[in-house]
Amino acid sequence: MAMTFSTELPVDAPVIAPDVTMTSLSEQVSGRVLTERAPLWWRTGFGVGFMLLTLLIIQMGWLFINGIGVWGVNIPVAWGLALAEYVWWIALASGGTIVSALFFLTRSPWRSATNRIAESMLLSAAPCAGLMPIMHLGRPGLFYWLFPYSTVMGVWPQVRSPLWWDFICLLCYILMSLMYYYAGILPDLATVRDLAKSRSKQIFYGVLALGWRGSVKQWQNQRVVYAIMSAIMAPMVISVHSVVGLDFAGGLTPGWHDTQFPPYFFFGAIISGTALIIMLTIMVRWGYGLHDVLTEYHLNAMAKVMLVGSLLLAYAYVWEAFGPFYGSDVAERTEFLRRLSGFAAPAFWSEKILTVIIPQLLWLPFVRRRQLLLFLISTGIIVGMWQERFVFVTSSLEHNSMPSSWGHYFPTFWDWAALAGTIGLFLTLFFLFLRFAPIVSLAEVREIVEEKRSK
Amino acid sequence: MTELCGIVAQFDTPEALRSAAAQLRRSGFRVFEAYTPYPVAGLDRIIRPGRNLLLPLVMFGAAIVGAAWGYWVQYWDEALNYPINVGGRPYNSWPAFMVSTFEFMLLVAVAAGFFGMLAASGLPKLYHPLFEARSFERASRDRFVICVERADPRFDSDAIRRVFEEHGAQRIEEVRA
Numbered sequence: 158m159a160m161t162f163s164t165e166l167p168v169d170a171p172v173i174a175p176d177v178t179m180t181s182l183s184e185q186v187s188g189r190v191l192t193e194r195a196p197l198w199w200r201t202g203f204g205v206g207f208m209l210l211t212l213l214i215i216q217m218g219w220l221f222i223n224g225i226g227v228w229g230v231n232i233p234v235a236w237g238l239a240l241a242e243y244v245w246w247i248a249l250a251s252g253g254t255i256v257s258a259l260f261f262l263t264r265s266p267w268r269s270a271t272n273r274i275a276e277s278m279l280l281s282a283a284p285c286a287g288l289m290p291i292m293h294l295g296r297p298g299l300f301y302w303l304f305p306y307s308t309v310m311g312v313w314p315q316v317r318s319p320l321w322w323d324f325i326c327l328l329c330y331i332l333m334s335l336m337y338y339y340a341g342i343l344p345d346l347a348t349v350r351d352l353a354k355s356r357s358k359q360i361f362y363g364v365l366a367l368g369w370r371g372s373v374k375q376w377q378n379q380r381v382v383y384a385i386m387s388a389i390m391a392p393m394v395i396s397v398h399s400v401v402g403l404d405f406a407g408g409l410t411p412g413w414h415d416t417q418f419p420p421y422f423f424f425g426a427i428i429s430g431t432a433l434i435i436m437l438t439i440m441v442r443w444g445y446g447l448h449d450v451l452t453e454y455h456l457n458a459m460a461k462v463m464l465v466g467s468l469l470l471a472y473a474y475v476w477e478a479f480g481p482f483y484g485s486d487v488a489e490r491t492e493f494l495r496r497l498s499g500f501a502a503p504a505f506w507s508e509k510i511l512t513v514i515i516p517q518l519l520w521l522p523f524v525r526r527r528q529l530l531l532f533l534i535s536t537g538i539i540v541g542m543w544q545e546r547f548v549f550v551t552s553s554l555e556h557n558s559m560p561s562s563w564g565h566y567f568p569t570f571w572d573w574a575a576l577a578g579t580i581g582l583f584l585t586l587f588f589l590f591l592r593f594a595p596i597v598s599l600a601e602v603r604e605i606v607e608e609k610r611s612k
Numbered sequence: 613m614t615e616l617c618g619i620v621a622q623f624d625t626p627e628a629l630r631s632a633a634a635q636l637r638r639s640g641f642r643v644f645e646a647y648t649p650y651p652v653a654g655l656d657r658i659i660r661p662g663r664n665l666l667l668p669l670v671m672f673g674a675a676i677v678g679a680a681w682g683y684w685v686q687y688w689d690e691a692l693n694y695p696i697n698v699g700g701r702p703y704n705s706w707p708a709f710m711v712s713t714f715e716f717m718l719l720v721a722v723a724a725g726f727f728g729m730l731a732a733s734g735l736p737k738l739y740h741p742l743f744e745a746r747s748f749e750r751a752s753r754d755r756f757v758i759c760v761e762r763a764d765p766r767f768d769s770d771a772i773r774r775v776f777e778e779h780g781a782q783r784i785e786e787v788r789a
Contacts, residue, residue: 179649179754305685313689317698317708325712329719336726348649348752367736371752373659375733376651381667382729386722393718400711603650607626 165522166457172266172605174449179603182450186595187352189445195592198444203588209581216574217292225295227571234554234566239293241546242576244401245429246286246583247327248422248542251398252430253279254334256462258390261383267458269601270450273345274441275434276338277596281586282433283331285579290324292575319403326397333393337386340379343369344600398426405549411492412553415480421473428466428512429542432535435459437587439528441596450597453526460525463538467516474509488558500565501552504544511541617789618644618761619772621781622747626652629756632779633658636760639775643764647742647751667732671725678720682713741789747782759787 195203220227230237253275260268291300303314303324314321346366353359369375399419406418435456442451481493496505515537518524525531551566590596623629629646636644637658646655683706690696691703701708730736742748742759751757760772769786776784 183649183753305689307693311694313694315696315698316686316690316712317701317705319711322711322715325715329715333719333722336722340726340729344650344752351749351752363738367730368738368740369735369752370740370742371647371649372645372733373648373651373656374645375735376648377656377660377664378667378729378732380651381664382671382725385668385671386725389718389722393715396711396714403711600650607650 166453166526170454171452171609172454173270173452173602173609175609177449177602177606179606182597182602182606183348183352183599185447186450186597186599187349189591190349190593190595191353191358196444199588199592202584203592206581206584206588209577210585211581212574213578213581216571216578219571220292220575221297225293227569228575229567229569229572231564231566233557233562233564234551236293236550236554237566238547238568238572239289239575241550242543242579243286243289243293244422244550245543245546246282246289246579247398247401248426248429248546249433249539250279250282250286250330250430251394251423251426252432252434253277253282254337254390254394255427255430256434256459258337258387258394261387262391265458266605267455269605270597271434271438271455271459272601273342273594273596273598274437275430276334276341277587277590277594278430278433278437279334280331280338281583281590283327283334284586285583287327287331288579288582289575319400319407322400323404326400330393330397333386333390337390340383340386341598342594343367343379344371345595345598347371348599349595394426395423398423410553410557411486411488412496412549412556414489415477417473417476417480421477424466424469424473425542425545428463428470428516429539431459431463431466432538432542435463435531435535436539439532441591443528445591445596447597450602456528456531457522457525460519460531463535464516464519467513467519467538471513474513488556492553492556495556496548496552499552500555501548504548505552508541508544508548511537512545615788616762617741617787618759619769619776620742620745620747620757620759620785620787621776622750622783623756623758623779623781626655626756628780629758630655630658632758632775632781635775635779636758636772639771640766641760641764641772642766644758644760647748647757647759649751649753649755652756667725667728670728671721674724675717675721679713679717681720682716683709685716686712741787744789745785745787747785755782 228237228239230239256268256275257272257279261272291297294300302308302312303321305314305316316322343366346362347369350359350362350366353362399422402418402420402422405413406415408414438451438455438459442448478493481490484490496502516534518530518534524534555565556563621632623632626648629648630652633644633646633655644659646652646659648655686709687704690705690709695703697703745759747755748757758776760767773784
């Protein structure tokens with residue numbers, strides 16, 4: 158089949174390679190989990206992640222001993238990198254649920270092989286997001302005061318605040334994502350259990366699989382609950398990231414006080430989350446040699462989702478620019494012009510190029526099939542989204558309504574250590590998922606294999 | 613290892629399994645169950661006909677309970693136990709309570725679905741006599757297994773074996789525990 162520059166992937170292109178059978182699929186994917194010795198690339202990736210995680214622990218120790226003055230935050234910029242990265246991480250996590258739950262509801266065939274990667278990514282990124290505001294509290298040991306429980310102090314959290322809504326959203330989101338993940342992986346753990354040779358692994362996966370047998374009754378229950386869970390998770394993830402947008406929209410700071418931010422943030426989640434899934438899919442595909450299960454079909458489909466995300470984001474950018482000139486607030490307009498041409502302008506413009514202009518290359522079918530190009534575009538998007546959150550959070554605070562109290566924010570070494578450290582936490586968790594849990598949803602891919610066979 | 617639990621057969625294809633299950637049902641057997649690596653289309657209509665609305669209803673009920681609980685926590689906090697006047701807003705400022713009410717509603721519904729699924733499927737149950745059967749080893753991978761249990765009122769070893777053989781079972785054995 159000759160592929161030219163502009164040839165679309167044919168409509169009937171195979172979702173998975175024709176030579177994949179139920180036997181080879183189960184043994185291939187479970188084999189990666191059951192192997193005695195992890196491959197070199199896994200040990201390298203995990204090692205890098207673990208080193209950065211150590212940096213995070215040192216950073217947290219230093220921060221908790223000295224207080225958040227070790228970061229560059231001060232008045233007027235009291236929300237620095239940590240809060241920008243909170244938004245960034247939660248957007249990356251949300252992408253996992255979007256791919257996994259939303260595209261389950263649309264019955265997209267490409268979702269079956271990639272949803273486990275998406276969910277593992279989500280469960281690795283959500284703790285990074287959750288850690289950021291806790292580190293930012295100043296007295297992190299007292300974060301449990303946010304829980305709505307009856308204390309002897311007789312004091313309750315202020316539940317009218319978007320910041321509290323945010324805490325509840327993230328808490329519910331992590332708990333629900335864990336249950337959603339486990340409900341999906343249960344049958345696959347049974348496969349690993351039945352393939353395990355050593356006694357310790359049989360016991361380990363036997364306990365994790367909870368005695369799953371795959372009877373008609375169990376499948377019926379699992380499928381009906383999983384479908385309803387997906388229908389719940391899809392609006393749930395929209396609410397989570399929208400409430401993060403409300404944290405800002407609820408503030409009077411110029412550049413934040415805008416009703417468009419809930420959907421704006423969600424658009425950011427679609428593009429950056431999908432970008433990270435594409436990067437991880439390419440890594441898993443290459444590292445675990447799963448070329449026939451994770452095919453061009455999947456990359457092509459996800460690249461299209463990423464392109465849609467980029468267009469949605471472009472739309473949000475247009476409204477972000479329209480608002481300050483349509484309204485009459487001078488501070489709002491001044492702040493926006495500062496973003497265009499001031500201190501943050503390089504970050505502002507490069508972010509637009511990385512997240513909107515360059516992704517337009519994805520219109521070319523050729524680009525959607527080149528792993529290297531996809532990987533680079535995705536990296537650019539994730540970096541661009543980081544800049545977007547950074548400019549959004551700090552530039553607004555730098556130019557508040559009172560010019561006499563303007564100021565600049567310069568991240569310190571410990572700010573950057575928090576960023577590198579949470580990347581380490583993410584990598585460590587994701588590589589642990591890779592090592593101990595089947596990274597492709599076996600039960601769902603079997604259905605695709607079967608459909609192909611019976612045709 | 614002496615008591616007979618049932619007779620189990622292993623098939624290569626879902627079609628063979630489906631026709632064997634249909635044959636068993638036509639012959640009047642009632643207590644049998646199929647074990648497959650993925651949900652085989654149409655099999656549930658043979659083995660467990662009828663609509664199963666229990667879990668969706670449990671989740672729906674849990675959603676209502678979750679929403680009521682979420683709202684109550686906030687109402688108790690802001691209006692009854694620790695009322696603070698925030699810019700003259702009403703103590704029971706329900707629009708501000710809606711986000712968390714929504715999240716609690718979904719959390720309780722998903723938790724009810726998750727634990728309800730385990731309970732309705734009889735899990736966790738780390739041991740089952742079926743795990744002793746060699747035919748069962750590949751039921752989580754690439755083979756299709758059916759088991760007629762001893763509890764069936766018409767249980768008859770020879771008749772069951774005949775049905776299995778007729779439909780091309782690869783391996784037939786007795787499950788004992």
